[in-house]
Amino acid sequence: MLTPEQLARLRTMINDRYEALSAEIHQDAARSRDETYGELAGPVADSGDEATADLISDLDSAELNRDLGEFRQLEAAQKRLADGSYGPCVDCGSEIAFERLLVQPAALRCLDCQRIHERTHAHPPESKL
Numbered sequence: 001m002l003t004p005e006q007l008a009r010l011r012t013m014i015n016d017r018y019e020a021l022s023a024e025i026h027q028d029a030a031r032s033r034d035e036t037y038g039e040l041a042g043p044v045a046d047s048g049d050e051a052t053a054d055l056i057s058d059l060d061s062a063e064l065n066r067d068l069g070e071f072r073q074l075e076a077a078q079k080r081l082a083d084g085s086y087g088p089c090v091d092c093g094s095e096i097a098f099e100r101l102l103v104q105p106a107a108l109r110c111l112d113c114q115r116i117h118e119r120t121h122a123h124p125p126e127s128k129l
């Protein structure tokens with residue numbers, strides 16, 4: 001089991017990363033939108049109140065998608081921290097090592113299950129049809 005101190009440390013890491021990533025996504029989205037629509041639509045209105053998901057919903061950027069994927073994982077980790085389900089591996093139920101969580105606080109799986117998961121899902125074979 002993770003100690004309260006370890007959980008507090010991981011929660012801080014997750015929240016810090018969440019904040020940083022949120023700012024990064026907003027910047028990328030604003031820049032991407034400026035590049036796409038800037039000359040046609042002129043300066044965009046201040047969008048400070050827009051939800052991040054709305055802001056980027058119509059944008060297509062590999063970097064943004066990657067950031068958004070991590071953003072969603074951090075969101076999910078915050079939920080698990082809030083409802084007390086943070087810690088165990090979702091596949092085998094054993095505790096994820098604290099050392100692993102320090103590197104990847106949003107990790108869902110222990111190292112063994114993550115390897116299996118990546119081998120199974122990371123590169124789906126393309127259909128030959």
Ligand SMILES: [Zn+2]
Pocket residue numbers: 089090091092093094109110111112113114
């Ligand atoms: Zn596992």
